[in-house]
Amino acid sequence: MKSLLLRAIVSLALLKAVLVLPARAAEPDYVLAPEDSISVIVLRHSELNVSALIPPDGKIVMPIAGEIVAAGKTRSQLAKDIADGLRGRVADPEVSVMLDTPRIIRVYVLWAGLAPAVRPDLAPQKTAPMPPGVFDLKPGWRVTELLAAAGGLSAAPEHAAARLARQDGRVLEIDLVKVLATPNAPENVKVEPGDLLAVLPSAAAGAYVIGRVGKPGFFRLGPGAGVAEAIRSAGGAQAGIELTHVQVYHADGTHEIVDVQKAYSEQDPSLDKPLRGGDAIFVP
Secondary structure (H helix, E strand, C coil): CCCHHHHHHHHHHHHHHHCCCCCCCCCCCCCCCCCCEEEEEECCCHHHCEEEECCCCCEEEECCCEEEECCCCCHHHHHHHHHHHHECCECCCCEEEEEEECCCCEEEEEECCCCECCCCCCCCCCCCCCCCEEEECCCCCEHHHHHHHCCCECCCHHHEEEEEECCCCCEEEECHHHHHHCCCCCCCCECCCCCEEEEEECCCCEEEEEECECCCEEEECCCCCEHHHHHHHCCCECCCCCCCCEEEECCCCCEEEECCHHHHHHCCHHHCCECCCCCEEEEC
């Protein structure tokens, strides 16, 4: 059985595959890539003008200049390369590159147990994960701007944990207390295309508890809480259930099986398994 959080992450993957949002105009330092639609204008030589959708190999074909690599360059860099290719055949070529339709650049926010303050498309929920949000990335966005676009936090930042997952596999831990108090702090990193910001309950906020317990759900806990304490908050294990193989699902997609029977029966916090932010506990 999978946790609610894991199912929410699966739903995010499906959304990334099918959802399309309108794109925005690019800044001067916008780096071209496949699926950008551009126009190349050669002053005084309209016969050399070209409109093109940058293909997967990143190259466009210009009259006279031939094949030119467009992907990975800004518009001014591409214009210079085209002018260099025309030079010698065209006197003093003056080239400009216009971005007609930028490629779709999306970023994602996954809420789990912490409903944003404003979500006009959804009714507020306190104990279930919010569906992931998909946003059109704006130039210069950092974590604070993405949070604001998603509606902000309804919980205090010290009760939330945030991780920024990048397309190259890196995961950055985000200190929400610091970035919200000091937006210019280095921890308020720039958002990149395809980033997923996961905002989860911290261990101080609580955890999900499901399975053979008295009252499954999301429970708010104090700092340093552990798995056995979370199970007690959920009404305790059902009669006859041993807590020797409790499954704990973590927000990073990993999970582990823990034995908290002694910590539970003796109510000894020193024996308990500490929680991570956004954990989901399954009592089999």
